[in-house]
Amino acid sequence: MQRGTNGEGRKFNGNEEEEEEEEEERNQDAWEKMYADDRSWESLQEDEYGRLRHVDNKALHHAQYRKRLRSASTTRIQKGLIRYLYIVIDLSRAAGEMDYKPSRMVVVARQVEAFIREFFDQNPLSQIGLVILKDGVAQCLTDLGGSPESHIKALLGKLGCSGDASLQNGLDLVHDLLNQIPSYGHREVLILYSALSTCDPGDIMETIQKCKKAKIRCSIIGLSAEVYICKYLCQETGGVYSVALDESHLKESVLEHAPPPPAIAEFAVSNLIKMGFPQRAAEGVISICSCHKEIKVGGGYTCPRCKARVCELPTECCICGLTLVSSPHLARSYHHLFPITPFDDVSPSLKNNPRKLPKSCFGCQQSLLDPGSMSVSCVSCPKCKQHFCLDCDIYIHESLHNCPGCESFKQSHSVVIRVSNGCLYSSGWMSRIHIEKKTLSRKLPKEETLLSLMPGEDNFDDRQCMKDDLCSKPPAALCHPIFLSWGNWEVLKLVICCRVQ
Amino acid sequence: MSPPVPPELLTDDVSLLMVLIDTNPYFWSSIKQSFPFSKFLSDVLAFLNATLLLNQLNQVVVIATGYNSCGYVFDSAGLVNARAESCLPELEKFLKNDASMSTEDTVNGVGHSLLSGSLSMALCYIQRIFRSGAGHPQPRILCLHGSPDGPGQYVAVMNAIFSAQRSMVPIDSCVIGAQHSAFLQQASHITGGVYLKPQLLEGLLQNLLTVYATDMHSRNFIQLPKPLGVDFRAS
Numbered sequence: 120m121q122r123g124t125n126g127e128g129r130k131f132n133g134n135e136e137e138e139e140e141e142e143e144e145r146n147q148d149a150w151e152k153m154y155a156d157d158r159s160w161e162s163l164q165e166d167e168y169g170r171l172r173h174v175d176n177k178a179l180h181h182a183q184y185r186k187r188l189r190s191a192s193t194t195r196i197q198k199g200l201i202r203y204l205y206i207v208i209d210l211s212r213a214a215g216e217m218d219y220k221p222s223r224m225v226v227v228a229r230q231v232e233a234f235i236r237e238f239f240d241q242n243p244l245s246q247i248g249l250v251i252l253k254d255g256v257a258q259c260l261t262d263l264g265g266s267p268e269s270h271i272k273a274l275l276g277k278l279g280c281s282g283d284a285s286l287q288n289g290l291d292l293v294h295d296l297l298n299q300i301p302s303y304g305h306r307e308v309l310i311l312y313s314a315l316s317t318c319d320p321g322d323i324m325e326t327i328q329k330c331k332k333a334k335i336r337c338s339i340i341g342l343s344a345e346v347y348i349c350k351y352l353c354q355e356t357g358g359v360y361s362v363a364l365d366e367s368h369l370k371e372s373v374l375e376h377a378p379p380p381p382a383i384a385e386f387a388v389s390n391l392i393k394m395g396f397p398q399r400a401a402e403g404v405i406s407i408c409s410c411h412k413e414i415k416v417g418g419g420y421t422c423p424r425c426k427a428r429v430c431e432l433p434t435e436c437c438i439c440g441l442t443l444v445s446s447p448h449l450a451r452s453y454h455h456l457f458p459i460t461p462f463d464d465v466s467p468s469l470k471n472n473p474r475k476l477p478k479s480c481f482g483c484q485q486s487l488l489d490p491g492s493m494s495v496s497c498v499s500c501p502k503c504k505q506h507f508c509l510d511c512d513i514y515i516h517e518s519l520h521n522c523p524g525c526e527s528f529k530q531s532h533s534v535v536i537r538v539s540n541g542c543l544y545s546s547g548w549m550s551r552i553h554i555e556k557k558t559l560s561r562k563l564p565k566e567e568t569l570l571s572l573m574p575g576e577d578n579f580d581d582r583q584c585m586k587d588d589l590c591s592k593p594p595a596a597l598c599h600p601i602f603l604s605w606g607n608w609e610v611l612k613l614v615i616c617c618r619v620q
Numbered sequence: 621m622s623p624p625v626p627p628e629l630l631t632d633d634v635s636l637l638m639v640l641i642d643t644n645p646y647f648w649s650s651i652k653q654s655f656p657f658s659k660f661l662s663d664v665l666a667f668l669n670a671t672l673l674l675n676q677l678n679q680v681v682v683i684a685t686g687y688n689s690c691g692y693v694f695d696s697a698g699l700v701n702a703r704a705e706s707c708l709p710e711l712e713k714f715l716k717n718d719a720s721m722s723t724e725d726t727v728n729g730v731g732h733s734l735l736s737g738s739l740s741m742a743l744c745y746i747q748r749i750f751r752s753g754a755g756h757p758q759p760r761i762l763c764l765h766g767s768p769d770g771p772g773q774y775v776a777v778m779n780a781i782f783s784a785q786r787s788m789v790p791i792d793s794c795v796i797g798a799q800h801s802a803f804l805q806q807a808s809h810i811t812g813g814v815y816l817k818p819q820l821l822e823g824l825l826q827n828l829l830t831v832y833a834t835d836m837h838s839r840n841f842i843q844l845p846k847p848l849g850v851d852f853r854a855s
Contacts, residue, residue, distance in 0.1 A: 447781075447806060450774075450782075451782055453775045453779065457775055482744030483745045483748035484695070484745060510751060511744050511748075514743075514744060514747045518783045518786060520779040521736060521779045522740070523737060523740035523741045526690075526734060526736040526740050526773070526776050527689055527690035527691075527737030527738070527740075528688065529721075529723075
């Protein structure tokens with residue numbers, strides 16, 4: 120560099136430096152973005168000696184979780200357990216945008232895949248179908264079905280975007296498809312909408328009213344910005360509208376739709392549904408399957424009513440239309456019916472007096488004593504009074520749905536109602552109800568509740584059922600729980616077992 | 621606690637074996653002529669010691685499934701030269717305690733033991749191992765069960781099975797009683813474990829060693845007993 124540069128030169132140099140700096144900033148953005156997105160500095164905290172420490176947000180996390188749990192358990196609402204959901208995926212030009220990495224449609228496909236798996240885990244009796252919006256038209260990718268793999272495979276095979284999206288065409292198609300399903304099912308649409316506009320052939324307001332009339336609950340997750348028509352549609356049909364901020368928020372918004380939604384009031388008529396529990400056919404038997412119209416060897420299920428062979432469960436028998444499930448499928452939704460009570464916080468007086476508390480968590484044997492602070496962080500089950508660590512608390516309520524303490528002692532028994540002599544396929548549904556009562560910790564349901572379960576059942580004798588408390592034994596033959604989308608939560612707590620011939 | 625293990629030692633499959641032992645006294649007294657509890661215990665202890673010998677990092681936890689309660693009776697973690705016999709005093713304490721909690725005078729048949737409770741406890745313990753970070757041992761659950769299924773436990777057992785399935789924990793089951801157990805058949809079927817009902821209980825140790833001692837990786841290479849059929853009944 121030259122010595123004695125004049126002011127102007129310096130200024131010039133300065134400008135250049137600024138430009139360089141800007142450029143540098145832009146370069147830094149690229150590699151710094153990872154950290155910026157991560158916000159890793161927010162999880163650091165200075166302790167009293169000035170050292171940097173990781174923030175312990177476990178306690179905070181746990182507090183949030185408990186709040187969620189409490190709000191969920193206090194509001195008792197009827198939920199729709201049998202859902203028929205169409206996922207409408209926008210694969211218009213807008214889905215090719217790269218603001219999500221690598222592109223919107225790839226991110227959406229990934230989230231839909233996770234959603235489908237989670238959905239069937241939580242709603243084993245429900246069915247999903249896929250619809251895509253592309254080139255101004257809506258196209259049905261898969262029909263309603265209960266197999267996650269076939270949907271995911273179909274979606275990943277069709278990933279490519281072009282043209283405009285038409286909300287109206289999508290809704291019309293879904294409306295026609297959902298019109299065919301039985302009345303007990305809850306009709307829902309989840310739209311993942313990338314576009315900012317909709318290119319419709321007619322008046323979309325009419326379509327929205329049509330959906331409202333058909334009681335289709337429409338929810339939309341937008342990927343770009345809030346759009347009035349989407350918001351209006353969700354408002355009208357009782358759905359949820361959200362706009363994703365980033366990928367993790369998108370994931371959160373999508374998965375919010377996995378648990379069963381509250382049922383629409385006027386639609387929530389309680390009714391019983393006929394179901395068949397097919398036997399697994401013996402290996403090596405050759406038969407023509409009714410779903411693929413092909414000859415298959417072994418491994419199928421036989422419809423108990425018409426003896427047709429189907430390949431997988433749950434499904435509807437193609438010949439007689441009976442809903443076919445297996446009892447492990449039903450059992451997957453039991454935790455909705457028998458939620459376990461939230462655990463109580465341990466009172467502060469006990470907390471400061473660790474000697475009165477057990478040393479270790481009842482579930483996992485982890486020491487309850489916090490080595491740093493000498494205080495105890497634990498919760499206890501209000502029923503069995505056992506103490507659990509916070510990690511077990513979360514695991515027990517979110518995944519296990521059993522309290523190990525209550526399950527480990529004889530006294531906890533639930534009321535089980537069994538229907539004997541009832542036969543699904545003969546003249547009537549059930550002739551008598553017995554209540555199998557074991558050491559009863561809960562109140563028996565009132566007579567009205569029981570009556571309202573089966574209105575108009577001629578053989579149903581409520582008096583008999585209340586008196587005949589202890590039925591000697593449940594019917595020895597096949598004994599399958601039946602419950603479905605009837606009634607309020609209280610009644611649903613009882614498992615009705617019905618004998619199937 | 622054992623000192624931190626260098627990662628190269630973890631290349632071999634390390635197992636965490638959760639063994640649930642049925643201690644229902646009514647069941648054991650019903651078959652004490654043909655297969656006494658003491659013979660059962662000596663077989664199980666030999667099996668547990670063999671498992672510990674297979675790999676020095678293997679961990680064994682024993683949970684007793686009683687008639688009135690469930691409890692941890694043995695945990696090999698943190699013990700130097702752990703030997704399964706050391707669970708005996710704890711087991712005796714548990715059995716005494718379990719008997720003292722009994723309120724019923726007579727029991728119809730052999731009654732049910734609390735399988736749902738011990739399964740839930742085992743799953744909680746396994747979650748704790750999962751939380752301990754990378755390089756944790758591969759967990760599996762082995763139910764040594766004799767009592768018939770308790771219909772009242774159906775929902776709880778199914779919940780436990782689905783939770784095990786979600787966290788990819790196989791539930792192996794070995795049925796000692798006279799009848800097949802529909803619960804355990806479903807548990808092993810859904811979680812991908814092995815279900816076996818030995819023909820002759822005299823050879824229990826051989827069954828345990830040849831079928832259940834193998835870790836998850838080795839199971840790909842051996843011929844395991846195939847289930848004859850799964851009973852999907854609810855209870």
